[in-house]
Amino acid sequence: MATSSGTYVGIDVSKDRLDVAVLGEKQEQQVSNSKDGIAQLVDQMLDLQPDLIVVEATGGYQRNIVDALFHAGLSVAVVNPARVRQFARACGLLVKTDKLDAFVLAEFGQRVQPKRYEGKSEAEKQLSALLVRRKQLEEMLKAEQNRLHTISPALCGSVERIIAILKEEKKRLEEQIRELMKEQKAWQEQTEILGSAPGVGPVTTATLLADLPELGKMDRKKIAALVGVAPMNYDSGRKRGYRKTKGGRGDVRSVLYMSTLVATRYNPLIQSQYQQMLKRGKLKKVALTACMRKFLTILNAMMRDQKPFRV
Numbered sequence: 001m002a003t004s005s006g007t008y009v010g011i012d013v014s015k016d017r018l019d020v021a022v023l024g025e026k027q028e029q030q031v032s033n034s035k036d037g038i039a040q041l042v043d044q045m046l047d048l049q050p051d052l053i054v055v056e057a058t059g060g061y062q063r064n065i066v067d068a069l070f071h072a073g074l075s076v077a078v079v080n081p082a083r084v085r086q087f088a089r090a091c092g093l094l095v096k097t098d099k100l101d102a103f104v105l106a107e108f109g110q111r112v113q114p115k116r117y118e119g120k121s122e123a124e125k126q127l128s129a130l131l132v133r134r135k136q137l138e139e140m141l142k143a144e145q146n147r148l149h150t151i152s153p154a155l156c157g158s159v160e161r162i163i164a165i166l167k168e169e170k171k172r173l174e175e176q177i178r179e180l181m182k183e184q185k186a187w188q189e190q191t192e193i194l195g196s197a198p199g200v201g202p203v204t205t206a207t208l209l210a211d212l213p214e215l216g217k218m219d220r221k222k223i224a225a226l227v228g229v230a231p232m233n234y235d236s237g238r239k240r241g242y243r244k245t246k247g248g249r250g251d252v253r254s255v256l257y258m259s260t261l262v263a264t265r266y267n268p269l270i271q272s273q274y275q276q277m278l279k280r281g282k283l284k285k286v287a288l289t290a291c292m293r294k295f296l297t298i299l300n301a302m303m304r305d306q307k308p309f310r311v
Contacts, residue, residue: 006051010105011041011065012098013058018065021102022048023110028099033061038068045074052116054109056081056101070119077114084108118213123184127177127210134173134203135251141166177206189306196308197299199263199270207255208299216303223300228253229293253292260292268311270295 012019013033018041021028031037045053052075055062062078069076088096088104108114120128141163148159181187181202187209194205208215214226224230228248263270270291277287302309 006110007048008106008109009045009048009050009053010102010107010109011053011055011062012101012105013056013062013065014098015061019098019102021099021106022050023103023106028102033065035064038065041065042068042072042074045069046072049074051075052077052109052113054079054105054114056084056105066117067119070117076117077109078117079105079108079114087112120210120213123180123187124210124213127180127206130173130177130180131203131207131210131251134170134177135254137166137170137173141170174202178202181206181209190303193302193306193308194299197263197295197302198267198309199259199295200299201259201262204255204259207252211249212252215300216306218300220297220300224293224296227256227296229256229289229296231289256292256296257288260288260295263295264288264291267295269298 008023010021010023012021016033018031018033018037019028020031020041031041053069054077055066055069057078057080066076066078084101084104085096087108088094088101091104091107093100093104144159144163144166148156148163151159181191190209191205194200194208195202212227214223218226221230226248228250260270264274265271273294274287274291277290278284282290298309
């Protein structure tokens, strides 16, 4: 792992406050997770000029501080809490407090050198927010539809009204997504390229543009690992363990799964691979995961070469 003698800062984020620790210093500080508190912290970081500021992803509460630090020209990394917790345990730190977490984040930044945050445009942020809300509505809609089969007949009308409202709101959000994508000239050509592949619909296209900006900029192995569709070895000595996919970007993987499911019927390249794997005795789940990886590789090449889908 890479190391550096520079300054590293860890920020543990909660709804109301930010716990800040500088690697090598014994004292940590707290500032409010508000506009004034963030402005104060940014000024301090500009004076300190650390090599890297590591912030733990905390259900969206980290967005304001990360954007403020990034737009101030500071190097920031947003890291997975589970990964940092595993790092702490490996270091023998079993106790967990906000103060200690901030120091662990700073040390994690120095030793692991996580990927730097690359910021999103306002349009990308808005598109991501719309997609997240659409997913939330889908989950609520599914829950109400399932509830309809078990609820008392006297209450079916109430559930049906909620379902109608959710469907209407989902439809409205999808229209907002389409309008936003039409407004962005930079996305229009990319939309045509991605949409030319059988199986890729408007939601998949929007998700790839908003949440996978690396598409077309990485090789096939790296993009597969980034999304979480690359098989991971689990070998030890003579043992050859079962290969599994792990981690990655869940939202991207979810829409890629649905697109691949459609592609196994209508996309000749994906359909061919899927049928061949089934004939070789592969489980449907295994075959579908392999097809997801191939489909992602195809989309990656299309974006890299800026060429539409070809059989």
